[in-house]
Amino acid sequence: MNIYLFWFIQLSWGIVINLFGLLITVILLCLGIKPERYNHAVYFEIGEKWGGVNFGGFLFVQKNASDRLKSHEYGHSFQNLLLGPFMIFAVTIPSAIRYHVRNIQAAKGIMLKPYDDFWCESWATRLGEKHSKCK
Template structure:
């Protein structure tokens, strides 16, 4: 069994609050909105997440803040994938919004449309594009399964 990789929490937050400040500010606004609307924050390792009462099977990440649908609350793959996006934010920093977030959102809605018109079966795997594949790869390498139960490592 491979040894679990770890990231220093202090450096994680430091990089996200400096180089990754654009997404962090958006995430803090999202968190404030979620708190105002009565959503309770939860933890997945160093991340804070909120659950929306929908069953659409998705998550969205803004730095160390994420929002996921109810059906993904205990889904390690989805949670770690979104954590992987926060690690990408550490790498791409202020450019993350344009290199990952906007293309990812466009691709998500394109895929939804293709399923809606009956052509979803022809789509490539979700992780086939680099920004989704590396988010999953990084998330699976660095996330800890114990985080599902609220462990913070």
């Protein structure tokens, strides 16, 4: 996909989730944290051992994040291109709830299913692999 088309759709059909990403980006820039590019997206590495989160064309990942993690979060960017304003309800909120539930379960010693067992996470991984250099 062309970078201009990627950002045109992110900032039109997919604007809702990108506004959150833009707000976080402005805060991080004011704190002196510099972004990098991952394919068409912008990403920041912050914190340690927490994974990542996607807000449209803006990715936020842990320091020294693997290419697989960045690719997965990039896959969420393509979900936003497809789902637009429905992304927040169809993917973002369910994924965030699941993330926190998994942390609670792990702390209790409960055996967890693979991360990609959840439909929107496996979809993001496949989209990330398809649209990035990570295979």
